[in-house]
Amino acid sequence: MITLPLTTQTPLVDAISHLLGLDGSFGLILSAFIAAFLIGNIMLISAGIAGPWAKRKITAVFTDRIAVNRLGPLGLLIIVADAVRLLAKELIVPEGVDRPSWDIAPLILPFSALLGFAVIPMGGPLQLADPETGLVFVFAVASIASVGVVIGGYSSNNKFSMLGGLRAVAMNIAYEIPLIVTAASVVLFAGSLRLSEIVSAQAAPLIVIAGVTIPSWFAFVNPFAFVLFLIANLAEIGRNPFDIPEAPTELVAGYVTEYSSVYFVLFFLGEFLHVFLGGAIIATLFLGGPAAPISSLSFIPGFIWFLLKIWSVFLFTQWMRAAIPRVRIDQMIEIGWKGLLALSFINLILTAILVGVIA
């Protein structure tokens, strides 16, 4: 038997077992469940607020409207109303759907996104697991989502769904490679795949301008990679200008066309979780994770900073959605393969040279 020299730290699980005095393997498993429950719920709440409420409010600001304002303060209770509405709807199972896979597909999307959050450092002990290969893990599980999309598109027995599924595959293949290659350039700087170490590598001060210390976040160190990653991430989560798999005006709703009620909610939830997972990855790789932007603000807990950062990435995607046209499928593939891929490799090579020179 080969033992891999990998060590996985589990900060949150350790903290919980310590706090509740749970020990032994049973205690460890129990505290792991509690920890997972905690992290999962934090993200679900985030997506739950973002889905029905924040998205409407943000888009409304961009488009000169008011949006929800009837239920509760600022229309916040729309979240409850929407939950009731969506869950109370009839689940319509169209004729001829490929049954087990049609049911599995909606589960895969939120599952893969939630799994990704397991290794994201959210400040303090709020990190479920911190394996040495954290970055690889997060990309691996995030890309499971496309499997769900393809299954959903293919099993729906609907031509629009199938086209949507096919588009999703084409897009994910085209954009995941630049995404990962760009992330690799960050790894070169940090010298580790472990996410907590990537975060701590960004803590050192970069420059001091007028008494304000700018930390060496990789967004500042290598803005080029940051921009590349932001663009590739838009494609990864399927938002404008790359909302091609759904493309409401072309494919009705793409792979979600035939899904209703709870299954639709799961797809919807999965998408929002993916937007946030993308935000979390960006925050971790480029924006110093849970660190405060300037040291004088570090009295605010890291978790708050982390949430702020992923919400600003969410805001960015909503901004894109409100202002940028959708590219055509062939143009998108071209941008991915001919543009982003080449640029991301150039970025990787230049970074490698730079890191080599500094070392």
Add this chain to the structure above:
Amino acid sequence: MSSTPASSQKNIVGISKNGTLDYTKLEKLLGPLVLQKEDHVNAPAFVIRPDSVEEALTLLRDEAGFDHLSCVTAQEYEDRFESIYHLRKYDSPQHELGIVVPSPKNNPWNQSACSVFRTADWHEREAYDLVGINYEGHPDLRRILLPDTWQGHPLSLDYDQNKPQLITLQEHENPLRDTDEENTMFINIGPHHPATHGVLHLKTVLDGEHVVSVDPDIGYLHRCEEQMAQGLNYRYQIMPYPDRWDYASAGLLNEWAYARAAEDLVNIEVPEYAEIIRTMGAELCRICAHFLAVGTFALDIYGDFTAIFMYAMRDREIVQSILEDLTGQRMMFNYFRLGGVVWDLPEPRDEFLSKIQKFLDKIPAGIQEYSELMTTNEIFQLRCVGTGILPPDVARQYGVTGPVARGSGIDYDLRRDDPYGYYENLDWNVVTNDGCDIYSRFLVRLGEVEQSAKIIGQCISLLESWPEEDRIIQANVPRTIKPPADAEIYRAVEAAKGELGIYIRSDGTQQPARFKIRSPCFSNLSTLSEMATGGLVPDLIAALGSLDIVLGEVDR
């Protein structure tokens, strides 16, 4: 099929020295084909035999420069059927000619004009569908507005309206048929699809993402507008209906189409003051309609209810409230009357006029905003430049008019070329663009908004200074209108989407014996397969959006 535009030829037959049409020369050109000459109110017409349609139309197109088949009207008389081909020239639309083709009662047929004008394809299908004339040599003579299983032809004289129609299940069946070729997929885009701008059904065959063929299936919104008008009187009852053709806020433009035809039919002079109000209202409608076109087109390209859509709606809302002040309605205006308009500007006049002026002042900034958000956006250009190409000669063949034609570089605008209303006396330009693509159609619409604003501005200053005692909004029109029996007229106006023509034949009663609507969207939509075949699905959607169709007008 030769489709050389006649304008490129030097010797156009049938034009007298002062530039007007010389019908005797035209008659000579057609020679023995002409059986008889008829006088319609708009222009003379030649009666020809049903088997000489192709020959006559080819001669007229190639030798006499009639390159625009505006409309095909079919109707049934007590003793015969009749098809009328209304011909015009793109270069000089005032040169009109009708070709009347009578056909026997027991076997109504005539030669199809499809090989001469491709636009005849859809028009003859409609004539076959509603009246029941068979067009020999038509490549695809099936029903266009009614379901395939419909029994009888509703506008024929012996049609029994009370007989129930049996629509078989076959008709409702989802036609998920496989195509004959391998590796292609048949897909129904619509009738319920976010991008079809209403209930339009595109039978599309795809090869991967590429469009192999697309066949628009229309008629879902057919409301028998023509037949309804035939049961209503000229004076009061028809006017509310035009609002329902192009209901996307172009109501006054449609009303003007009917008003112009009916007024010319019975020689009603509209007072100058009313003409100015009409012109102003119509241009407000045009702005309204173009804003909607811009907004929904953005929806097709951007894919969501994005900023640009909402901005267009916001600006359109201002025009809507102005029109509401003027007409009392937001959508179904019913503001025109034969011989004028129903009431004067709302009081206080100054407030109303300054409200319009305030809106006009905002337009340049608004156009600037659209340009920044859309026309200068690189992704937008990537999608629109060089896609959905419609070359001018193809556009002429399909009888394309309006912003779609002007986006293909065809300088054709009835407001200038066949003047009506107060347009002659105002200073404005026809916007054209030679791009022939989706982008140029979009630019033409934005440009037309500016020109309309210019027209409205001049109307306002005229209305402001108009002496109070001369504010005549309505000519003296008899309570009942009975045009002379067998008077026929075809008159068109420049509606938001192009040439909106009305053909009326009177039988001496208060109601028209035949009321035919020539819808610009109908002809424009027929070019879709020409634009979209070979492109990608997103291009198909963008091309459809750039046509700016309103199904209420396509189906009538």
